[in-house]
Amino acid sequence: MFGRPAGGTFADGVSRVAYSDADIEGRRYVMELMKAGGLQPRIDPAGNIFANRPGAEPRLPPILFGSHIDSVPGGGNFDGDLGSLSALGALEALDATGMRTRHPLEIVVWAHEEGFAFGRGLACSRIVAGEITPADMNEVWNGMRRGDAIRRIGGNPDRIFEARRPKGAHHCYLELHIEQGGTLERAGVPIGVVEGIVAIDKYDAVVTGFANHAGTTPITERHDAMLAAAHLTVAVRDAVTRAPGRQVGTVGHIEVTPNSPNVIPGLARLSIELRDLSPQKLVAMMDDIRARAREIAANTQTTIEFIPAMSAAPAVASAEVQSAIERAGASLGLGTSRLPSGAGHDAQMMALLGPMGMIFVPSVAGVSHSPKELTHWEDCARGADVLLRTVLEMDKLS
Amino acid sequence: MFGRPAGGTFADGVSRVAYSDADIEGRRYVMELMKAGGLQPRIDPAGNIFANRPGAEPRLPPILFGSHIDSVPGGGNFDGDLGSLSALGALEALDATGMRTRHPLEIVVWAHEEGFAFGRGLACSRIVAGEITPADMNEVWNGMRRGDAIRRIGGNPDRIFEARRPKGAHHCYLELHIEQGGTLERAGVPIGVVEGIVAIDKYDAVVTGFANHAGTTPITERHDAMLAAAHLTVAVRDAVTRAPGRQVGTVGHIEVTPNSPNVIPGLARLSIELRDLSPQKLVAMMDDIRARAREIAANTQTTIEFIPAMSAAPAVASAEVQSAIERAGASLGLGTSRLPSGAGHDAQMMALLGPMGMIFVPSVAGVSHSPKELTHWEDCARGADVLLRTVLEMDKLS
Numbered sequence: 001m002f003g004r005p006a007g008g009t010f011a012d013g014v015s016r017v018a019y020s021d022a023d024i025e026g027r028r029y030v031m032e033l034m035k036a037g038g039l040q041p042r043i044d045p046a047g048n049i050f051a052n053r054p055g056a057e058p059r060l061p062p063i064l065f066g067s068h069i070d071s072v073p074g075g076g077n078f079d080g081d082l083g084s085l086s087a088l089g090a091l092e093a094l095d096a097t098g099m100r101t102r103h104p105l106e107i108v109v110w111a112h113e114e115g116f117a118f119g120r121g122l123a124c125s126r127i128v129a130g131e132i133t134p135a136d137m138n139e140v141w142n143g144m145r146r147g148d149a150i151r152r153i154g155g156n157p158d159r160i161f162e163a164r165r166p167k168g169a170h171h172c173y174l175e176l177h178i179e180q181g182g183t184l185e186r187a188g189v190p191i192g193v194v195e196g197i198v199a200i201d202k203y204d205a206v207v208t209g210f211a212n213h214a215g216t217t218p219i220t221e222r223h224d225a226m227l228a229a230a231h232l233t234v235a236v237r238d239a240v241t242r243a244p245g246r247q248v249g250t251v252g253h254i255e256v257t258p259n260s261p262n263v264i265p266g267l268a269r270l271s272i273e274l275r276d277l278s279p280q281k282l283v284a285m286m287d288d289i290r291a292r293a294r295e296i297a298a299n300t301q302t303t304i305e306f307i308p309a310m311s312a313a314p315a316v317a318s319a320e321v322q323s324a325i326e327r328a329g330a331s332l333g334l335g336t337s338r339l340p341s342g343a344g345h346d347a348q349m350m351a352l353l354g355p356m357g358m359i360f361v362p363s364v365a366g367v368s369h370s371p372k373e374l375t376h377w378e379d380c381a382r383g384a385d386v387l388l389r390t391v392l393e394m395d396k397l398s
Numbered sequence: 399m400f401g402r403p404a405g406g407t408f409a410d411g412v413s414r415v416a417y418s419d420a421d422i423e424g425r426r427y428v429m430e431l432m433k434a435g436g437l438q439p440r441i442d443p444a445g446n447i448f449a450n451r452p453g454a455e456p457r458l459p460p461i462l463f464g465s466h467i468d469s470v471p472g473g474g475n476f477d478g479d480l481g482s483l484s485a486l487g488a489l490e491a492l493d494a495t496g497m498r499t500r501h502p503l504e505i506v507v508w509a510h511e512e513g514f515a516f517g518r519g520l521a522c523s524r525i526v527a528g529e530i531t532p533a534d535m536n537e538v539w540n541g542m543r544r545g546d547a548i549r550r551i552g553g554n555p556d557r558i559f560e561a562r563r564p565k566g567a568h569h570c571y572l573e574l575h576i577e578q579g580g581t582l583e584r585a586g587v588p589i590g591v592v593e594g595i596v597a598i599d600k601y602d603a604v605v606t607g608f609a610n611h612a613g614t615t616p617i618t619e620r621h622d623a624m625l626a627a628a629h630l631t632v633a634v635r636d637a638v639t640r641a642p643g644r645q646v647g648t649v650g651h652i653e654v655t656p657n658s659p660n661v662i663p664g665l666a667r668l669s670i671e672l673r674d675l676s677p678q679k680l681v682a683m684m685d686d687i688r689a690r691a692r693e694i695a696a697n698t699q700t701t702i703e704f705i706p707a708m709s710a711a712p713a714v715a716s717a718e719v720q721s722a723i724e725r726a727g728a729s730l731g732l733g734t735s736r737l738p739s740g741a742g743h744d745a746q747m748m749a750l751l752g753p754m755g756m757i758f759v760p761s762v763a764g765v766s767h768s769p770k771e772l773t774h775w776e777d778c779a780r781g782a783d784v785l786l787r788t789v790l791e792m793d794k795l796s
Contacts, residue, residue: 179614180611180613180614181611181614181615181616181619182615182616182619183616186619198613200613202659212764212765212766213578213579213740213741213766213767214646214648214650214671214673214740215578215596215598215646215673215739215740215741215742216577216578216579216739216740216741216764216766217579217580217646217740217764218579218580218581218644218646219635219638219639219646221579221580221584221764224635224648226631226649226650226652227631227632227635227649229628229631230627230628230629230630230631230632230649231628231632232628233624233625233627233628234625234628234629234632237617237622237625240617241617246616248612248613248615248616248617250612250622250659250660250661250662251624251625251628251663252612252624252654252657252658252659252660252661252662252663253654253657253658253659254624254652254654254657256650256651256652259650259651259652260650260651261600261648261650261651261669261671261707262648262650262671263648263650264648264650265649265650271659273612273659273660275612275613309659341613341614342611342612342613342614342615343611343613343614344613366610366614366615366619367610368610368611368614369611
């Protein structure tokens, strides 16, 4: 990838939580890199960093590409950084070869992608997509008002609505990213073509039993909320694996009351999170879970209630962009494989405005959101090369 | 039950946590009742309250009986109180009828029975049974040294070893107590004859998986510690119910790391508590659980380790005392039923020194350690009557 990202701040082992000093330092650094590459970076009212390279046909909409540089606490240096620096690298490569595209090119470093600050993710691409209300600027997190946080990274909360872009504002949006799962590595495929970003349905399951003495209460008289929760956890896995496909489902959180070794649990609350490209499949899985929960409740003398906690629609990658990525890979002699993205990305916000596509490269052992996150440099470089070629492929299309 | 326990402090809805002001107030009240009954209560160095009534044959060892008056936080007014006040009531009934026993009679109100203060229960009967070291007096709980706590209730930690009693110090030990379970109520039997106090084996199960992204990690690549813990919780119930009998087993406590809805749990720690009169049965159940755990670990790509946390031997009630209780019940026209005690009682400490037996009366809906704890007054009175008759039955035996 043009020799850059391997050095400098972005292999520094530093986590850049949105709005932290480290995040601001990283943003300053990437803007310096842009200026060194002859670009004029600008910050929109939401805090996103943009830079443009003119095209031969200025009236065509720009091809927009990039990623983010903020990270989760204890995160790695590849999630986001790779796509951001590779976008800049693509412009530098075009400069080096003197090549001019038909479409203007616009690169972006999205602010506040990770869901840690203010308990939300994709925060500033969401503003560009138009999902913003004035009240949002008054959210408080960690002692900080959201408007002030955006001001801190160079945005302007007073003009936040000016960050919105209309549908069709760009020819397409492209993002190179690490896979964060282990599918590509296991398959030995260097380039992943993202089919879309999965839909997510989240529920809280509330299991109500009756807390009682663990010594004096016979087995047949128990209303054990933990036992019901255990059966339900197994039922979630069964519902997910019953049909073929790449859907996933997770029980990641549980709270038990009173949670004492010598008391039969009277209450258990657990999270159920289901993900797949098809929202219909999520509904079918949940129907399966509900049916099984009725049996479990009857067998364990408990009640089980499901409270919807969140539902996110899927973002489908454009068929044209997927084909363009495959042609780009083929032109470089690189194998490609289609796969869904189980994680959320700014690309899903840009899918609201126009055609979107994402390029994945392998994550070693599928580890991400960890200091152990690693993508080999040759895989980073392959991804950057495919990004540039995809830009050129998309540039051919009107 | 001689009209007393229904009134006064002991139906006051006040929980008396050991060493609290309420506990001290309750102890003062019960000593006043003893004095009003012509007794001379005394406090041993461990803080236990004793009172004696002479027998016709002073060289015979005393028949010891009583219970405790301290309670768990948020506890009820029957657990312990019933047996303590019924012991006093028995002496008053003997006085009222002018009846003299062969054996001296000794009643006791044990201090600090419930396992809340200092994280231990049966604390002061344990001292009488000889299970005490000088270091124990230096334990600190809630800002209080244990020696100072004992001094607060009138004990003398400097002479703590003088509280010990030798084997054979009493003819037998008897205790009337509420069942705390629902077996007697369901069976419609007014008097339970306790076969013994169950053995308890406790383990911490540590399930180690690998925390990873709940969206990007395919099902087949997961090492889900929560899923393994769920299967293990079901396995505990299966191991307990596989064989006939009254054994119980509980998973009451779970801790999951990181316990976030969007992260596959990497670690789960859960408690396993098994109770039965037969320690061999506990070992067999645990062997069953271990065998199943090996399969679960293999199927879920996790490891499961069991750390022994506690093992308490059973205390078997004397056959002579059990028969005496049954004769006492029959003489009053009351049906009896043998059952184990799933909860711990001071009686198990006294079983170390001589023959022991316990009388249970029904708990409404099996609820205990709760403000809803209730035993109907007629059942309380039946229990008190059976206690007195059992004293007289045991008095006939040398």
